[in-house]
Amino acid sequence: MTTSTRDRRPLAPQRLVPLQLWERFGTLLVNVLVIGLLIVYLFPMVYMVATSLMASQQLGDRYAPPYPAQPVTIEYEGKTRKLLQVPFEDGVRELALVKPGPRASEFIDPEHPEEGLIPWQGSWRALPGVYRFHLTWDNFSTLFKSVRFPEMIRNTLLAGLITTVAVLVSSLIVAYGFARYPLPGGNLLFFVLIATLLIPEKVTLIPTYFFFVRVLNWNGSWLPIVLPFFFGSALYIFLLRQNFRSIPIEIEEAAMLDGAGPLRTLFSVVIPQSWPVIITITLLNFFFIWNETRQAALYLSTRRDLVPVSFGIQNFQSLSPTQNLLQASALIILLVPILVLLLTQKHFMRNLVITGTER
Amino acid sequence: MTTSTVPLPPATQPKQRRIDRRKLTGTLLISPWLIGLLLFKLLPILASLGISFTNFHMLNPGETRFTGLDNYVRLLHDETVGYVVFQTIAMALTSIPLQLVASIGLAAILASRRLKWPGFLRTMFFVPSIIPSVAILFMWFGFLDPNTGWLNRFILEPLGLMGTGGIYSDAARRLVFSLNSLWAIGPGMLIMLGAMQGIPREIEESARVDGAGPFYRLFSITLPMISPAIFFALVINLISAFGGVLLLDRGNVFSGSQSPFDDYISHQMFSQFDLGYATALAWAFLVLVLLVIIFLFSTSRKWVHYEDLGR
Incomplete structure (x- = not known):
């Protein structure tokens, strides 16, 4: 830093990066940094995608490449031979194994078979194989045969539809009450609403389970899972109330003057102005139902035909599938929420920001 | 607040x-929630309290009788309780600062006006926060596999470090837990990002000048x-660390590593069928969570600046 810049900016505080340098290279630096971070952040997903496209034999081979690939073989004297990477003094050659032996083996060069058998000292088992990039889609077809996807997806979508409609209608009405009307006890009920978010699930679990299963005999049914959605969700009520309070009240007052009741005002005036937050809540609820396993494990473990998709995949693990099948199953249930997020990103990302920060 | 409510016209x-x-009218409007509160929260919580004073056991419900404070006395002498409380707090103390620092740092970079494709990049960083925990569990299960996983093969061994012994080893569990907590920072990051974008540009410009x-x-x-956003994110992370409701609930396959106390309650409920003791543990947990939240809210006045936020 020269003295002249100091003279021009007498108030400049100590800095880590000289300002002019930052102005010039900052853009490049920020973008490289973010993309680098993203690659590291999502790296385990790369493993999942790659493994789900591998054949089982590649998993057992320590020397196999990390990308989905297939060992290269050739036909020689009527037999299929595996290509191995054989080290010689003048470099590594890709040769086909013809006569395997414990200490010495004989190979043939597939490019120059006329050279004849090439002897090599050492254990062929320690030699890495030759692999070429190849995608194995069999894992997915095996998976679709052993897991009843259409049924599970139908269950999940049906539950998603019912719970979303139920929770939206009830939460909208309750949130409108909280946003626009005085309530007995002042703000106390609103604090109770927030406090219910903090209650650990286990405290209510045993009595609720006994009530549903022993009293109402609702074992093996979606009813105990769906019913609470008809009474609103504290989180969604909170998000909706914040949103309603940010809407100017004048139009509602005009509707009230025209004789509209609170419900009519809510549905004809307030909701048309609240679509962004309603869509955000719909998405939140979709992700919630798609990922649901806990309640399903409690109430649906006796009914294989009713299970939702995440729980069905969780059960699939109990068959101890190979790693490539397991990763394929993970990839399938993860793809749907990611696609939904990517399709709605503009909406979802912006509205979660807005609904989250306003107090 | 009376200013934000709809005044009814007739002056008579x-x-x-x-x-x-x-x-x-307001009470009628919120009545669905009030009924739900009574049915699914208040009554079960009170019933739980009642059960916690009995020796209710799934295998012989006929022998259930009132045992007073026996379960709570047992809880105080249970060495495992001390251990899981310590573990839960230790995990909260490692994961929450990690999540907060990561989400603030990430939000700060993603809020930069120099960023190309900001919408796409923000969404990509959000992706891990919405995927089902089952998928995440399977993924870590494979990634940490001692033989075929990539962690040993491409990260630890090339660096000359000892490999982990698979997902069931202690080291791997801790690693999964911290990495998994980093994979849940999406909502926190968005909240910080929104708050950062809400800062009036003039303030930043004048500092720049x-x-x-x-x-x-x-x-x-x-x-x-952005201190109000930090506080909000802190509360969300804290609740999830204690096994409560998350802003984005991905289903709780990880509950075991998320909150050891919660895991111990599950063990008493579903493996030992000792429901009386399990509900006593759950009640103790509720009190612990409430104490932490009250502590947090009482200190928030000292460091959260609401009046500074341009609203």
Whole structure:
């Protein structure tokens, strides 16, 4: 830093990066940094995608490449031979194994078979194989045969539809009450609403389970899972109330003057102005139902035909599938929420920001 | 607040009667939630408290009788309880600062106006927060597999470090837990990002003109101005660390590593079928969570600056 810049900016505080340098290279630096971070952040997903496209034999081979690939073989004297990477003094050659032996083996060069058998000292088992990039889609077809996807997806979508409609209608009405009307006890009920978010699930679990299963005999049914959605969700009520309070009240007052009741005002005036937050809540609820396993494990473990998709995949693990099948199953249930997020990103990302920060 | 409520027109109505009528309408509007609160929260919580004073056992419910404070006395002498409380707090103390620092740092970079494709990049960083925990569990299960997983093969062994012994080893569990907590920062990051974008541009510009570099601006302007968002994210992370409701609930396959106390309650419920003791543990947990939340809210006045936020 020269003295002249100091003279021009007498108030400049100590800095880590000289300002002019930052102005010039900052853009490049920020973008490289973010993309680098993203690659590291999502790296385990790369493993999942790659493994789900591998054949089982590649998993057992320590020397196999990390990308989905297939060992290269050739036909020689009527037999299929595996290509191995054989080290010689003048470099590594890709040769086909013809006569395997414990200490010495004989190979043939597939490019120059006329050279004849090439002897090599050492254990062929320690030699890495030759692999070429190849995608194995069999894992997915095996998976679709052993897991009843259409049924599970139908269950999940049906539950998603019912719970979303139920929770939206009830939460909208309750949130409108909280946003626009005085309530007995002042703000106390609103604090109770927030406090219910903090209650650990286990405290209510045993009595609720006994009530549903022993009293109402609702074992093996979606009813105990769906019913609470008809009474609103504290989180969604909170998000909706914040949103309603940010809407100017004048139009509602005009509707009230025209004789509209609170419900009519809510549905004809307030909701048309609240679509962004309603869509955000719909998405939140979709992700919630798609990922649901806990309640399903409690109430649906006796009914294989009713299970939702995440729980069905969780059960699939109990068959101890190979790693490539397991990763394929993970990839399938993860793809749907990611696609939904990517399709709605503009909406979802912006509205979660807005609904989250306003107090 | 009376200013934000809809005033009813007729001036002939006495004011008190009008307010009473509006209170009645409000109560009717929130009644679905009130009924749900009673049915699914208050009554079960009270029933739980009742069960916690008995020796209710799934295998012989006929022998259930009132045992007073026996379960709570047992809880105080249970060495495992001390251990899981310690573990839960230790995990919260490692994961929450990690999540907060990561989400603030990420939000600070993603809020940069120099960023190309900001929408796409923000969404990509959000992706891990919405995927089902089952998928995440399977993924870590494979990634950490001692033989075929990539962690040993491509990260630990090339660096000359000892490999982990698979997902069931202690080291791997801790690693999964911290990495998994980093994979849940999406909502926190979005909240911080929104708050950062809400900072009036003039403030930042004038600091820039005065010669403040990016790091100086972050610590002296951005952080104090987003303190309400930090507080909100802190509360969300805290609740999820204690096994409560998350902003984005991905289903809780990880409950075991998320909150050891919660895991111990599950063990007493589903493996030992000792429901009396399990509900006593759950009640103790509820009290613990409430104490932490009350502590947090009581200290928040000292460091959260609401009036500074341009609203």
